[in-house]
Amino acid sequence: MSDVLRPPAEVLHAQELAELRSTDQAPRPPGWQLSPRAVRTFVCGGGPCQRKFYGDDVLVERAIITLAGNRGLLLVGEPGTAKSMLSELLAAAISGDSTNTVQGGAGTSEDQVKYSWNYALLLAEGPSSKALVAAPLYVALQRGRLLRFEELTRCAPEIQDLLISVMSDKVMLVPELEGGERLLSARPGFNVVATANLRDRGVHEMSSALKRRFNFETVHPIAELQDELDLVRRESARLLTESGADLEVEEGVLELLVTAFRDLRRGQTVEGTQLERPQAVMSTAEAVSVAQAAGLDAFYFGQRQLTPEHLGRHLAGAVQKDSPEDLPRLRHYFEVVVRERSQRRGGLWKQFLAARKWLPL
Numbered sequence: 001m002s003d004v005l006r007p008p009a010e011v012l013h014a015q016e017l018a019e020l021r022s023t024d025q026a027p028r029p030p031g032w033q034l035s036p037r038a039v040r041t042f043v044c045g046g047g048p049c050q051r052k053f054y055g056d057d058v059l060v061e062r063a064i065i066t067l068a069g070n071r072g073l074l075l076v077g078e079p080g081t082a083k084s085m086l087s088e089l090l091a092a093a094i095s096g097d098s099t100n101t102v103q104g105g106a107g108t109s110e111d112q113v114k115y116s117w118n119y120a121l122l123l124a125e126g127p128s129s130k131a132l133v134a135a136p137l138y139v140a141l142q143r144g145r146l147l148r149f150e151e152l153t154r155c156a157p158e159i160q161d162l163l164i165s166v167m168s169d170k171v172m173l174v175p176e177l178e179g180g181e182r183l184l185s186a187r188p189g190f191n192v193v194a195t196a197n198l199r200d201r202g203v204h205e206m207s208s209a210l211k212r213r214f215n216f217e218t219v220h221p222i223a224e225l226q227d228e229l230d231l232v233r234r235e236s237a238r239l240l241t242e243s244g245a246d247l248e249v250e251e252g253v254l255e256l257l258v259t260a261f262r263d264l265r266r267g268q269t270v271e272g273t274q275l276e277r278p279q280a281v282m283s284t285a286e287a288v289s290v291a292q293a294a295g296l297d298a299f300y301f302g303q304r305q306l307t308p309e310h311l312g313r314h315l316a317g318a319v320q321k322d323s324p325e326d327l328p329r330l331r332h333y334f335e336v337v338v339r340e341r342s343q344r345r346g347g348l349w350k351q352f353l354a355a356r357k358w359l360p361l
Contacts, residue, residue: 005242008088008092008097008098008099009088009089009091009092009098010092010096010097010098013042013049013052013092015048016042016048016049016050017033017034017042017092017093017096019047019048020034020038020041020042020047020048020049020093021033021034021038023047024037024038026038029068029188029189030188030189031144031145031187031188031189031190032068032094032095032189033093033094033095033096034093034094036061036064036065036068038093039064039090039093039094040057040060040061040064042089042092042093043060043086043089043090043093044057044060052085052089053082053085053086053089054082054222054227054228054230054231054284055081055082055086055219055220055222055223055227056220056223059217059219060086062215062217063075063086063090063193063217064090066215066217067090067094067146067191067193071167071213071214071215072163072167072191072192072193072194072213072214072215073087073090073191073192073193073194073214073215073217074152074193074194074195074196074214074215074216074217075087075193075194075195075196075217075219076195076196076197076198076216076217076218076219077197077198077218077219077220078197078198078199078221078281078283079197079199079281079283079285080281080283080284080285080286081219081220081221081283081284082219082284082285083195083197083219084150084195086219087148087150087193087194087195088148090146090193091145091146091148091193094146094189095144095145095146095189097145097146098148100136100139100140100145100146100147100148101136101147101148101149101150102135102136102137102147102148102149102150103150103151104149104150104151104152104153104154104155104159105151105154105155106154106155106156108154108155108156108159109159110158110159110162111135112135113135113136113137113159113162114135114137114138114162114172115132115133115134115135115137115138115174116132116133116135117131117132117133117176118131118132118133127176127177127178128177128181129177129181132174132177136148137162137163137166137172138172138184140186140190140192141166141170141171141172141184141185141186141187141190142184142187143187143189144186144187144188144189144190145189145190146189146190146191146192146193147190147191147192147193148193148194149163149192149193149194149195150194150195151195151196151197152194152195152196152206153196153197153203153204153205153206154203154204155204156204157204157207160204160206160207160210161207161209161210163192163210163213164207164209164210164213166186167192167213168213170185170186170190171183171184171185171186172184192214194214199281221265221283221284222284225255225258225259225262228258228262228284228287229254229255229258231284231288232254232257232258232284232287232288232291233249233251233254235288236249236254236288236291236292236295237249239288239292240292240295240296240299243292243296245295245296245299245300246299246304247295247298247299247304247305247306248304248305248306249295249306250305250306250348252347252348253306253307253308253311253348254291254306256308256311256348256349256352257287257290257291257294257311258287260311260315260333260338260352261282261283261284261286261287262282263275263333263337264277264278264282264319264329264330264333265277265282265283269337271340273336273337273340275329275332275333275336275337276329276332277329278319278322278323278326278329278330279322279323279325279326280318280319280320280321280322280323280326281322282318282319286318289318290311290314290315290317290318291306291311293314293317294306294310294311294313294314295310297310297313297314298310307351308348308349308351308352308354308355309351309352309354309355309358311352311355312352312354312355312356312357312358312359313355313358315330315355315359316330316358316359316360320360327359327360330359331356331359334353334356334359335356338352338353338356339353
């Protein structure tokens with residue numbers, strides 16, 4: 001799939017998954033393609049696998065154990081903390097298919113979750129399994145796969161509650177069909193892994209009944225600077241390569257970017273300077289986006305070398321998304337923190353200070 005922008009995880013990492021399957025001798029739950037040990041190796045790295053999720057390895061282990069049992073898994077956290085990536089990796093390793101996904105939103109309908117009908121066949125032959133068009137929940141039950149449900153709390157309560165009886169009884173009723181086809185029982189391997197942003201908690205609060213069907217795991221921002229830097233380096237390099245931009249990226253430039261994001265995200269620098277945190281999400285995913293945009297800028301309009309000036313040209317776009325008050329907070333960061341570091345460290349921080357001219361007035 002070299003001609004697509006982003007292949008699914010099971011295609012992107014097909015070689016690793018094949019090697020794991022060929023050597024995996026550990027016990028595995030019914031319906032799983034890999035053992036829990038091999039799933040952890042695929043996600044966290046080791047053996048033939050590179051690390052893909054930078055975060056709490058124990059959280060990954062708890063998530064795997066949850067999916068091996070009878071309860072669903074709900075990954076919650078701030079936007080940009082790799083909840084969706086983790087759910088994709090888990091689905092690719094456990095079911096071999098990460099594309100069986102419902103993208104939740106205000107317009108998500110019951111048909112998009114359970115099933116719909118081929119109306120030409122329905123009118124010609126009446127209700128039958130041949131006329132039924134399976135949606136992700138139906139597919140997950142029928143084939144014994146994971147259902148990925150993204151942004152669960154953005155769906156209306158009646159859509160969320162479709163999951164309650166299915167997750168409890170592991171069956172789904174299709175009342176339009178007759179006989180044995182009316183009841184679809186889950187095959188081994190079925191479960192649900194969902195995600196929800198903490199900032200969307202007030203959109204549609206989950207019912208207590210639905211909450212009881214899930215184990216909640218909170219995905220936090222990456223704790224260690226080096227881990228976050230490694231991820232930003234790898235992902236930005238991949239995106240730039242896919243965009244056809246071959247340019248030189250100095251390690252110190254990316255470290256400067258990641259440090260600035262961590263300062264603003266925490267509202268405090270490593271030196272102890274207190275900052276007013278922007279309302280915008282200063283996530284690792286946003287840092288990757290800024291690195292990619294700055295890299296493309298350097299490639300097409302610069303000297304094909306990423307500099308702090310290119311970062312400054314695109315940083316404001318990541319900050320001023322949620323509130324007009326965030327831009328003054330970014331200017332304050334430049335005037336206080338970046339200026340002090342430019343005087344003390346010079347070099348790249350001095351160049352970064354000069355980039356404040358690109359901040360909108």
